[in-house]
Amino acid sequence: MTLPYNEIVMEYFQNPRNVGRIEDPDGKAIEGSPACGDMVAVYLKVNDDTHRIEDIKFESYGCASNIATGSIITELAKGKTIEEAREITWQEASDALGGLPAIKTHCSVLAVDGLQAAIQNYEERKGLITERVPTDEKEIRRRLKRVMNPQAGLDLIRTKTVTSIELDNGTVRIALDMPADHQFANNVRDEIIEKIEPLWDVNEVQVIFAS
Amino acid sequence: MTDRFVYLDNAAATRTDERVVQAMLPYMTDKYAVATSQFGYSLGLESKVALDRARDTLANSLGASPDEFVFTSGDAESSNMAIKGVAAALGEKKGRHLITTAIEDFPVLYSMRALERQGFTVDQVRLDEQGTVDLDHLASLIRPDTILVSIQAANQEIGTLQDLDAIGALTRERGVLLHSDATHTFGRVPLDVQQTPVDLLTVSSHVLHGPKGVGGLYIREGTPLVKWMDGGFQENNRRGGTENIPGIVGFAAAVALLTPEENERLRSLRDRLTARLLEIPQSRVNGHPTRRTPQNCNVSFRYVEGESVLLHLDMRGIAVSTGSACFSRSLEGSHVILGIGGDHERAHGSIRFTFGRYNEESDVDRAADALADVIGRLRAISPLGKE
Numbered sequence: 333m334t335l336p337y338n339e340i341v342m343e344y345f346q347n348p349r350n351v352g353r354i355e356d357p358d359g360k361a362i363e364g365s366p367a368c369g370d371m372v373a374v375y376l377k378v379n380d381d382t383h384r385i386e387d388i389k390f391e392s393y394g395c396a397s398n399i400a401t402g403s404i405i406t407e408l409a410k411g412k413t414i415e416e417a418r419e420i421t422w423q424e425a426s427d428a429l430g431g432l433p434a435i436k437t438h439c440s441v442l443a444v445d446g447l448q449a450a451i452q453n454y455e456e457r458k459g460l461i462t463e464r465v466p467t468d469e470k471e472i473r474r475r476l477k478r479v480m481n482p483q484a485g486l487d488l489i490r491t492k493t494v495t496s497i498e499l500d501n502g503t504v505r506i507a508l509d510m511p512a513d514h515q516f517a518n519n520v521r522d523e524i525i526e527k528i529e530p531l532w533d534v535n536e537v538q539v540i541f542a543s
Numbered sequence: 544m545t546d547r548f549v550y551l552d553n554a555a556a557t558r559t560d561e562r563v564v565q566a567m568l569p570y571m572t573d574k575y576a577v578a579t580s581q582f583g584y585s586l587g588l589e590s591k592v593a594l595d596r597a598r599d600t601l602a603n604s605l606g607a608s609p610d611e612f613v614f615t616s617g618d619a620e621s622s623n624m625a626i627k628g629v630a631a632a633l634g635e636k637k638g639r640h641l642i643t644t645a646i647e648d649f650p651v652l653y654s655m656r657a658l659e660r661q662g663f664t665v666d667q668v669r670l671d672e673q674g675t676v677d678l679d680h681l682a683s684l685i686r687p688d689t690i691l692v693s694i695q696a697a698n699q700e701i702g703t704l705q706d707l708d709a710i711g712a713l714t715r716e717r718g719v720l721l722h723s724d725a726t727h728t729f730g731r732v733p734l735d736v737q738q739t740p741v742d743l744l745t746v747s748s749h750v751l752h753g754p755k756g757v758g759g760l761y762i763r764e765g766t767p768l769v770k771w772m773d774g775g776f777q778e779n780n781r782r783g784g785t786e787n788i789p790g791i792v793g794f795a796a797a798v799a800l801l802t803p804e805e806n807e808r809l810r811s812l813r814d815r816l817t818a819r820l821l822e823i824p825q826s827r828v829n830g831h832p833t834r835r836t837p838q839n840c841n842v843s844f845r846y847v848e849g850e851s852v853l854l855h856l857d858m859r860g861i862a863v864s865t866g867s868a869c870f871s872r873s874l875e876g877s878h879v880i881l882g883i884g885g886d887h888e889r890a891h892g893s894i895r896f897t898f899g900r901y902n903e904e905s906d907v908d909r910a911a912d913a914l915a916d917v918i919g920r921l922r923a924i925s926p927l928g929k930e
Contacts, residue, residue, distance in 0.1 A: 335857070345854065351924045366888040366927060369848055369868045369876065373926040391926035395850040395867070399924065 337396055340430040345396040350406035352389045359454025363446040365523070368480040368487070370394035370439045372402050374450040380458070383413045390446070397436035401443035404428050414451050420444065445478065456530060467531045469497050472504060475527040479520065481510075488520070495542075502535035504528055512541035549861040549906045553750065553838060553899030554699060554727060559793070560752040560900065566796035567754065570789040577785050578777075590788050597795035604798050605744065606735035607761050613781045614791050617758035618726040618747035622650035622693075624760055624771040624782070625722040625743040629691045630658050631769035633720075638688025639663045642681065645882035646674055648699045650745075651724055652878070655693070668694070673831040674703035674883045676710065685717045696725035696744075697732065700866060700879040700895055701830030702839030704732065711740030720766060726750060726758075727836050730801040731809075742766045748790070752900050753797030757790035809898045810837035812907055816896055817842070819911035823918055825928065829880060829893055840896040843880070843889045844914075846928035847921040852894055855917040861910055866893035 335342060354360075359376035371394060377387035388410050390402040404425050409417040422444045426432050432440050455461050465471075473489055481491045488494050488508070498505040506524060510517060521539040528537045550558070570593065578594045579587030595609070602609040615621045630641070643655050645667045655665045669680040676694060685692070692714050697704045707723055714721040722743035728734060729746040736744065743766060747758035762768060762781070774783015817840045820826055825845040844852070849865025856863055866877025868891060876890030885893075896910065922928060 335854070337854075342858075345851070346858070348924060362926060366891070367886070369887065369891045371926060391924055393846060393925040393927050394848050396854050398848075399851060 336433055337400070338430045340428075341396065341400045341432065344400035344403040344429065348390075348392070348399055348403040350389050350403065350410070351391065353391065354387055354389050357450075359450040359452075359457065361446050361449030361453050363449055363478055364394070364442045365480045366393060370398045370442050372398060372443045372446040374402075374405075374443075374446040376450050376454055378414060378454055383415065385409050385412055385414065385417055390443070392443070394442070395436065395439050397432050398439040398443060400429055401425050401432070401440035402446070405443050405447045409447055414454060418448065418451055420447060453530075456532070461532065464532055467499065467504075467533050469499065471531070472497050472499075472506070472528060476506070476524065479523045479527055481516070481520065488524075493520075502533060503538065504534055504536070505538045505540060507540040507542075509542055512543075514541070517541060547860070547905070547909075549909050550901070551896040551898065551906065551910060552862045552864050553902075554895065554897035555864060556749050556755060557752045557899045558901055559754055560797060560800060562800060563753055563793045563796045567789040567793040570792050574788075578788060590786075593788060593792050594786055597791045600795040600798055601746075601759055602761075604730070605746075605761055606737045608764070610779060611736075611762055611764055613760045613762060613778045614786065614794070615758050615760055615782065616756055616787070617749060618648070618724065618745050619650040620771075621745035621747070621758050621760040622648075622722070622724050623654050625745065625762075625768070626651065626654040626691065626693055627658070628768035628771055629720055629722070629743070629766075630661075630663060632767035633690040634663065637690050638686070640686055640689045641665045642668055642684050642689060642692045642694075644668055644670060644676060644694055646670065646698055646700075646879040647693065647695055648724055648726065651693050651695070670883055672884050673834075674698055674701055674879070675831060675834070676705050678706075678709055678713065681710065682713055682717075685714075685719055689717075689719050691720045691722060693722040693724070696723045696728040696734065697836045697839075698830065698879060699727055700864075700877060700893075701841045701883070702727070702835035703830040704728065704834045704836065707734070707739050707741055715740040727839070730798060731806050731836055731838060733803075736761060736763065743768075748794035748797055751794075751797045751801065754790050754793040757787055757794045759794070805900065806837045809902075812898050812902055812904065813837060813840050813896075815904070816840050816907045816911060819907065820914060823915055826918075827889075829883075829885070829889075838898040840898075841893060842896075843885070843893040844918050845888070845892055846925045847918055848891045849894055851921055852892075852914075852917055855920070856910075856913055859909075859913050861913055863910075864895040864897075866895070867891040 354375035357375040358378040362373045364371035373391040375389045388406045392399045392402040422441050477487045477489045479488050495509050496507040525537045576586040578591040598609045602612040666684045669677040720742045724745040726747045730751045742763040744761035749755040772783045820842045829841040849867030868876040876887050880890035
């Protein structure tokens with residue numbers, strides 16, 4: 333049988349490790365959305381004294397490379413300190429899997445983003461963020477790349493849906509090339525707020541639709 | 544469990560029937576000459592006779608005259624020839640407006656886009672959520688400069704049949720040509736061009752247990768059409784190029800083997816599979832519940848993504864197709880599911896099962912059992928559907 337994926341990927345796809353949820357996780361993140369076709373949830377249990385990841389679980393809605401990457405990052409991260417785990421890259425996950433098809437990069441990056449976002453969520457919850465970098469447009473754009481335009485199945489940045497970003501003393505104004513009565517306007521607004529509001533120096537997020 | 548390979552992607556390609564292969568073989572070995580004119584040498588005349596006979600078979604199967612049927616390299620070429628040929632013939636004389644649907648197969652879809660780039664205007668007729676054309680909307684879209692309506696006979700993914708009799712009655716009354724891609728109904732759902740007012744009809748061999756690389760276009764007598772491929776005077780001077788005699792003979796042999804009984808058998812296998820799949824929670828049929836091709840079943844399963852389903856089934860020796868973006872070369876979800884108002888999640892979770900001559904009842908059970916297991920496994924690891 334000729335398959336698009338190598339044996340390691342197929343093994344992790346068929347028998348994913350560390351699947352499921354952790355009750356009362358210390359860190360948690362969901363990346364992607366059903367609209368984009370890939371979604372991954374990562375749950376962390378972290379030892380507060382050692383900052384070591386004692387348990388990690390994931391869930392995936394997506395293709396084989398998403399499932400396999402989700403699985404491999406849990407193995408790579410388990411037992412590491414959050415400082416160490418933060419260094420895990422997509423390349424490392426891909427190498428551990430013996431390589432992934434280029435066209436599937438997006439689906440596998442998502443799982444690594446999920447791990448990083450879960451670590452960040454842990455740090456934010458525990459007030460561990462020591463060097464507080466002021467939020468800038470670059471950081472907002474980075475986060476908006478994870479908000480999907482459900483109609484296009486692609487993110488807001490790639491679909492050029494974001495027309496302007498303004499930062500004003502803790503208020504973030506994001507203007508969209510999308511009418512307020514658009515079928516997905518509410519979903520998109522909620523997702524934007526969910527991604528931007530947790531930033532430490534952001535008090536309010538305003539989403540402005542095209543008139 | 545047996546090792547039998549369960550092939551349920553017959554809308555993509557079919558196994559060529561052994562009897563068809565046998566019919567084709569002599570035209571690759573002993574009878575290799577090109578079809579010559581009646582004044583040619585005898586070996587060429589034999590090819591000419593075979594070509595004429597095949598054309599008779601195809602024309603008869605549609606109620607057409609042999610002069611009205613042109614062999615092509617398949618449905619993609621036929622649809623390109625029909626749409627671009629009419630546009631070239633009438634673009635200057637009559638107008639530059641065409642009407643189609645959002646759920647056509649790629650040859651029609653992209654022929655229309657190519658014409659749009661040349662300055663033609665293309666409108667899409669409204670569909671209901673089963674994919675059926677809104678006839679009143681179609682009537683309202685027809686303008687004085689409309690040159691062609693192209694609406695498929697049945698959908699390639701969800702199997703929904705269109706009422707070509709009603710559509711044709713409308714286009715004829717309004718003096719507009721009608722093309723229909725009948726790839727997925729030809730040989731499976733009866734159609735007679737004496738009854739159905741269609742002017743151009745695309746058919747193909749590869750979905751009917753005939754060889755790949757051969758198809759045809761029915762062209763009603765008098766239909767304005769610019770010659771598609773320049774070359775010699777083959778195909779009634781409609782298409783240049785040496786005829787693919789083995790393929791054409793194979794196509795005719797495949798058509799001759801089709802029977803209404805076979806179609807009823809496919810329908811019963813399909814109905815059995817649909818019923819079994821709907822036992823899986825959070826599943827729904829895509830397309831019309833009854834007005835659909837007998838060989839097609841299409842079901843969306845919530846909270847799972849199609850490529851993963853497809854891969855798991857492949858590991859178990861079962862071949863299906865999906866409308867998921869992850870599976871497609873374009874990384875876009877099925878334009879058919881989206882075109883009938885479905886969302887991306889429904890497109891990603893849609894699985895198409897299409898039956899053919901070599902499917903058995905045991906295939907239905909194998910597929911249904913495997914699906915229940917695979918969907919359960921994928922849902923267990925999915926973050927969705929658990930709140």
